[in-house]
Amino acid sequence: MKKDILKIANKKLKSRLIVGTGKYKNFDQTAKAVEASGADMVTVAVRRVNITNKKKPLLTDYLNPKKIIYLPNTAGCFNSEEALRTLRLAREMGGWKLVKLEVLGDKKTLYPNMIETLKSTKTLVKEGFQVMVYCTDDPLLAKKLEDVGAVAIMPLASPIGSGLGIQNKINISLIIKQSKVPVIVDAGIGTASDATIAMELGCDGVLINSAIANSKKPILMAKAFKEAVISGRNAFLAGRMKKNFFASPSSPTKGLI
Amino acid sequence: MAKIQLNGKKILIKSNLSILGLLKKYKLNHKKVAIEYNGNIIPKTNYKKKFLKDKDKIEIVHFIGGG
Numbered sequence: 595m596k597k598d599i600l601k602i603a604n605k606k607l608k609s610r611l612i613v614g615t616g617k618y619k620n621f622d623q624t625a626k627a628v629e630a631s632g633a634d635m636v637t638v639a640v641r642r643v644n645i646t647n648k649k650k651p652l653l654t655d656y657l658n659p660k661k662i663i664y665l666p667n668t669a670g671c672f673n674s675e676e677a678l679r680t681l682r683l684a685r686e687m688g689g690w691k692l693v694k695l696e697v698l699g700d701k702k703t704l705y706p707n708m709i710e711t712l713k714s715t716k717t718l719v720k721e722g723f724q725v726m727v728y729c730t731d732d733p734l735l736a737k738k739l740e741d742v743g744a745v746a747i748m749p750l751a752s753p754i755g756s757g758l759g760i761q762n763k764i765n766i767s768l769i770i771k772q773s774k775v776p777v778i779v780d781a782g783i784g785t786a787s788d789a790t791i792a793m794e795l796g797c798d799g800v801l802i803n804s805a806i807a808n809s810k811k812p813i814l815m816a817k818a819f820k821e822a823v824i825s826g827r828n829a830f831l832a833g834r835m836k837k838n839f840f841a842s843p844s845s846p847t848k849g850l851i
Numbered sequence: 852m853a854k855i856q857l858n859g860k861k862i863l864i865k866s867n868l869s870i871l872g873l874l875k876k877y878k879l880n881h882k883k884v885a886i887e888y889n890g891n892i893i894p895k896t897n898y899k900k901k902f903l904k905d906k907d908k909i910e911i912v913h914f915i916g917g918g
Contacts, residue, residue, distance in 0.1 A: 614918030624916055639917025640885075642858040642910065648878050653914055669917050679887075683912050686892050687885035754918070803918035 598827065600799055602776050603692050603724035603745040605663060607634045610793065611823040612665070612778065614803025618812065621656040627806055628657060630816035635663040637694055637801065639670070640680045640687070659688060665726070667694040672707070674714040681718060693718070694748070696728040704754040704781075708735050712742065719743035728780050731765040733772060740775055747773055748801065751792065752782030755804040759788035763795060770796045786815075786822035793826025794834070855907045864903060871898040873909070884913045 600607040613633045618624040628636055636657060644650050657664075666684030671677040674697060681693045697714055699707030706728055712735070718725045719742060726746035727739050736747045749769055752758035759782065760766060770777050776798035783789055789800045802819055809815035852863050857873075864873065870893060874881050886893045887910040893901055903909070 615916035616918040618916060621916070637918055638914040640912050641915045641917075643877070643879060643884060643913050645858055645860065645877055645911070652883065653916055654883055659914075664914060666914065667917055682892055683885040683887060684914075686894065687883070687912070687914065 598831070600776060602726065605635070605692060607663075607799070609633050609635075609820070609823070610799040610827055611789070611819055612637065612799055612801040613806060613816070613819075614667075614801065615653065615657065616669075616803055617807035621651055621653060623812060624653070625656040627812045627816040628662065630813045630820065631802075631806065632820040633662070635665050637665045637667040637669075637803070639667055640684050663692070664688060664690060665692060665694050666690060668696045670698070671696065672698050674710045674717070677710075677714050678717060681723060682721075685723070691722060692724045692726070692745070694726045694728065706730055706750070708732070712738060715739055715744055716742045726778065731762050731769065733765060733768040736769045736777075737772055740773055744775060746776045746778055746798075748778045748780035750781040751779050751788065754781040755808075756782050757784030757805060757808075758782050759784050760791055760795075763791070766792070766797065767795050786818040789819055789822040790826035790829070793823055794829050796830050799823070853903060853905045853907075855903055855905070855909060857909045858911060868903050869899055870901045870903065870909075873903060874898065874911075877911075879911065884911050886911055 600610050609632045611631055611633050612635045613631045614637045615624050668677040668680045677697050695714055697707050697710040698704050708730055715725050715727055724745045726748055727744045728748045731749040751760040778799040778801055779792040779797050780801040783802050783805050792800050806812050806815045853866055854863055881898055889908050
């Protein structure tokens with residue numbers, strides 16, 4: 595059987611699970627959870643260095659950027675300028691062109707501001723970035739993002755950190771059907787079964803942070819997600835049975851005694 | 852001496868300190884950070900050549916955990 599590899603821009607990923615590195619107790623737990631998840635790619639944030647505490651541990655000491663793909667993210671940016679500034683700095687820092695764009699529009703729902711998102715995607719593509727874009731689950735806007743050069747479409751399942759799972763399967767399915775670039779469900783996944791559902795719908799991958807980091811045992815939950823994503827992907831590739839309104843016996847009816 | 856703003860804090864540095872010198876002062880690995888100097892990103896190759904002067908605004912960033 596052909597190897598089932600996820601290709602985003604020029605990166606080949608063995609795992610279809612991408613994990614965030616925020617909200618963990620410490621970097622040791624982050625590293626262990628990332629390892630248990632089997633992810634090849636992690637999202638990271640760009641922030642000011644703490645100049646008053648020189649001994650503060652660094653993420654790069656725990657997760658080697660040479661061994662795992664760092665995907666710089668613009669989490670926390672509320673307009674195009676902030677997002678662009680962050681990603682330009684990220685590119686200078688590591689030399690990465692592959693980035694995740696997230697321009698938020700509302701503090702309460704952390705819903706993406708799609709007008710600013712579309713604008714920023716255009717600018718970043720022009721500057722040579724490969725942009726994975728966090729977006730609403732609106733198929734029209736998802737298509738627009740693809741048209742302006744996004745390398746992956748990342749619709750939300752539900753609000754960031756909400757754990758509410760996929761709220762609009764129809765929209766996610768429409769986006770999957772129309773997209774020629776990978777579709778990664780980002781945000782809102784609450785537990786392993788939600789990730790399986792996303793993969794069964796035909797998503798190319800899922801991005802998880804809070805569902806692992808905020809669970810009672812993050813390392814075990816990371817393993818659960820690894821297996822859930824593999825299960826969902828296999829079920830999608832296998833093709834599910836048709837749904838029927840009535841029962842259909844599993845054993846032959848002929849030869850009954 | 853020169854008074855500069857580093858990551859939002861006003862600090863005093865000695866005159867003619869380069870960006871690389873500033874990184875050394877704070878024991879920061881130049882490979883693991885990115886720098887914005889008065890609103891412009893400075894390529895790593897220029898850290899040695901760029902000298903800081905009064906009223907400069909510097910932002911030093913790095914990667915941290917995030918979603």
